[in-house]
Amino acid sequence: xxxxxxxxxxxxxxxxxxxxxxxxxxxxxxxxxxxxxxxxxxxxxxxxxxxxxxxxxxxxxxxxxxxxxxxxxxxxxxxxxxxxxxxxxxxxxxxxxxxxxxxxxxxxxxxxxxxxxxxxxxxxxxxxxxxxxxxxxxxxxxx
Numbered sequence: 782x783x784x785x786x787x788x789x790x791x792x793x794x795x796x797x798x799x800x801x802x803x804x805x806x807x808x809x810x811x812x813x814x815x816x817x818x819x820x821x822x823x824x825x826x827x828x829x830x831x832x833x834x835x836x837x838x839x840x841x842x843x844x845x846x847x848x849x850x851x852x853x854x855x856x857x858x859x860x861x862x863x864x865x866x867x868x869x870x871x872x873x874x875x876x877x878x879x880x881x882x883x884x885x886x887x888x889x890x891x892x893x894x895x896x897x898x899x900x901x902x903x904x905x906x907x908x909x910x911x912x913x914x915x916x917x918x919x920x921x922x923x924x
Contacts, residue, residue: 809888819906
């Protein structure tokens with residue numbers, strides 16, 4: 782079976798240009814409620830030897846974003862600065878499944894939430910959630 786090659790920048794632009802179609806729930810804005818849901822209110826107090834963030838990704842550095850790719854996911858991490866506004870980071874997570882890359886969720890961090898360690902911890906939580914949902918779907922789909 783031949784592996785498909787994708788222009789990840791073009792895919793990102795396609796998804797972002799029609800984000801409402803791909804992600805009807807929109808981009809999740811990180812706030813205290815979300816941090817509480819994932820038990821991340823004290824994310825900065827975690828020990829550095831925490832292995833929960835261990836995942837294997839190939840890193841692709843683009844001019845304006847960082848792209849993480851593995852056999853399950855493609856993740857675009859995009860720092861943005863819009864004039865006088867606080868910088869924000871947009872993270873778009875897509876499933877890399879059955880030869881297709883499709884957006885699954887996106888989240889945005891801004892202000893006090895725009896911290897690299899928090900972005901990575903949130904990313905891990907979303908990946909775990911998506912992974913367990915996909916496992917459940919696979920188990921239910923056994924015929």
